[in-house]
Amino acid sequence: MNNNVRVMLLVALDCIFVGSSVVSSYLIRNNGSIPIALWGEVVGFSMTAILALGLSFYYFKLYHRAWRYASIGEIVSIVKATAIGILLAYLATMVTMHEVVDFPVLTRTFQTVLILVGGSRFVWRMFRDTYFVKQRRMKKPALIIGAGDGGASIVKELKNNLASEVYPVAFIDDDPKKKGLQVQGIQVLGGRELIVSTVEKYHVEEIIIAMPSISKSQISDVIEVCKNTGVRLKMLPALSAILAGKVSLSSIRDVQVEDLLGRDPVSVDLAGITDYIRDKTVLVTGAGGSIGSELCRQIAFFQPKKLLLLGHGENSIYQIESELLRLKVACPIETIIADVQDRKRLDTIFNQFRPQVVFHAAAHKHVPLMERNPSESIKNNVFGTRNVAEYADLYSVERFVLISSDKAVNPTSIMGVTKRIAEMVIQCMNVHSKTKFSAVRFGNVLGSRGSVIPRFKEQIAAGGPVTVTHPDMVRYFMTIPEAVQLVIQAGAYAEGGEVFILDMGKPVKIVTLAEDLIRFSGLEPHVDIKIEFTGIRPGEKLFEELLTDEEGLTSTKHNRIFIGRPANISRTEMEFELKRLEQVLGEDQQSIRSLLKTIVPTYGNVS
Template structure:
């Protein structure tokens, strides 16, 4: 009801502006405007202008716009309506009265209409901007990095949104032409090198990075500067979310460790991937895990004929199944609850579905747990891999991709050694099989179950302390999506027997990672929150490696994927040693470790 009254009121006011401005124009032009130069001219002109004006106003929906947020497009619509309302009646009356109406009358009329129609709206906009942004006390003070369209959009919403938790006090932008200028009465203080100084002098509580279109490496560089302040860091979601209108103040998120890595998006050869996945039956073991579930998400868009989700835990498989069915309703999905250690069950699965592409992600991966349970590591990582790989060979799968780890290189843990044996087994099998067997080796993935990042975040939420095993421990890190994307891409390069190594950038010191997370949470390491050292856990080593001594590194078509050349492995000898492993299951850990050392001579037990 109120909206209808508001619309009618605006129409009446705009028509009044048309008539009143025309009356003033006639009065300014003629001594007796109602009778000169022709009786009835004013009435004809006024009626014509009123009708044309009403049509233009309704057509351009001037009365359905929220003028509190008016911008250039709204002003242009008023000018366009005024031009039509002024020019059309001017031409009609001139045609009727012998082209004797002066041009100056039209200019006065246009000027008056624009002033009377736009003036009240701009006054209302100014009022809302001025007094609607005054309720800013008691909130956190925010500095916005980026004075472009995204930054100004965020500032505007923060100023007008009473529910916002913080209020902007200014901008930082590297463009020298913007320095010392103001946007919404907020100053642009300077470039990124002024962040630390401004954060201190202006008592900044929050820094919002509003630069969704710049590269991740630049974002990382800015974050490294912001870490020197005591302010909490937040970041606007990526450009795609901004374009699709999903990015608002409520969507501004905390800066994550992924932002700190600063790696730009991966270039994917979609054609090569589609060639070996599209229209194929794809099996993913461990489909409910961190890597397995992401494999499902990224393979689904390539239109496989059928996607088989195999896992031992029913809850995790159910979760990824429901997600995929909601996102890809046309995709044919089969869920298989099974244990890769069960050879008969694996044969039944392959016999029923005949998968053409297999991604083997099922594995025990927690190093300290596997040190205390070596038999379980062997059963799952070695015998489970053997079962799935031999079934792939038996039922003529086209490709088999093993998800491996950098811990398989010169291993110091049971887990790493079992993964190295799995690599060796598929390399030996590849020599006598029509199936292309390859392994993909990479380091830690951020956010995976049981990884260090969630543990650090949990400790910070509880108020600390944050525990680090050793001050010099370093690890390679990737995000789950980029690791999986490279795994799928590596599968396209498979010719058989290779171990693909993913470029994970520079290794990261775990202590620095913990300190960064504490700073990003608004605390000062070892001042507001302690970092304590708990000692290296069993099976761990300070530095991870990517290649064994026998593997030479060669490049591929992708700048983030490299190949470790296949090593010479005698299959019969390997199978003989693996059968000996079966016999020591459940025995004393010393016996198991001795046999693992015989199988993998580079294995060194440091626990």
């Protein structure tokens, strides 16, 4: 309906409502019959009330409200507008006509106007609710977990949005005080123990977890229950979004594997980090990679004097530069295309920019690929690290942090053993250098390029099968932002020579990960999407470790960061072995592997 026509219709109805309210009030006051002598007062009060209430309604914007979304706020406005309008009509009648309207007539007029005007406004709201009840059969039934502010907001959105494909049928909430109550017209059935039975009873096709204020460990527990229902899982955004009034259907996201880890956000010592990064020139190698790019995002927050983004691939460096510029980070950014194997280029870079802190994330990391190309892995992971470390020493860098891997512990792969040698290289250099060299070792990160999660998602989208190497394969997992926060924090604790080990939580079975991803897609593992076991690939082992037998473990100020005891490695012996390693590059793989075994005796020992 045209808005002007709608307003005119409402005004006409209100005139009828007010006039009839005044007449009916006089009729009741006079036992059903108005004396002729009172008709002048009746007409005068009626006309005055129509004018006064019309002005009051206009002032309170009752003609410019979307009544299909009417709520408590609209009721309050109607009461205020009616009360003020009646009072104005009473005073105007007394002044202009010198007539005093009886109090019973006044109160009955107020009550009747309130009922008629308010009722007319809420008829459309009632009609829409009835309409939605009729339309529910055309939509997917949804179960809402959490009957708080977040859940109530989402239910309101779902009920009022015609474009929504789902309709809320019930609430689940662990608060016993809410059991049996109705929120936005939807009943709270009980606690999480009823989730599975409720899904079956109401034929639920989607579960929305609307508990943005609880901890991640509690969210993880709820997801564990929900994922066994076989229906699609979604989540409400963070509490900050709700407080900012940003809750909408578009903000509901799919549940992700990260939500199952159940770890609360990392707490960081902002002062300690700021002390060694702020107003310093910071170099990040491998800045276009998954870890390197996240390092750049987070380091920029601590206001370095300049942030140097070094990478071999121009596209990835361009992407992270564009993102940082779009975010309008406070620090100057310098993009550098270079290969860490190019010593001359590195010399030029260190001489020109004089970095004071270096995060070395450049590395070849793909295990099966490196098994087939061991020489390239050695060039990049070992000699690339040595090159950057040597120039860091030469140009008096204050701190050097190597990004390592749990695959460096008792390595069975080329990638793992080259990472272990990289750790050994910086530990040797630390003994004779003013630079504080350290390494940070952690497991797999979720969502990094070439990792298992993106591959599983692609396979699910293609209809399967999802390929898993072995049913007993387990890995440690951490989110990229989580890992990088701890890496930066570990840099603040570095005194030189340490290998920091990050607490990765509990190991996760890869097949369980695949099953969860399938369930989160609203499908049944082994039924809708098959899982095939392809066998362990070259260089892989069933489980990863974070610590060698010799290292031991020491705690730090942070409950998620530990220190492995620095190894006692002779720099002379290390340099001799590296020269031998240079000489075998490009030779047959067996010669290379034999020499690697000499340098790292635990290489190849599979438990």
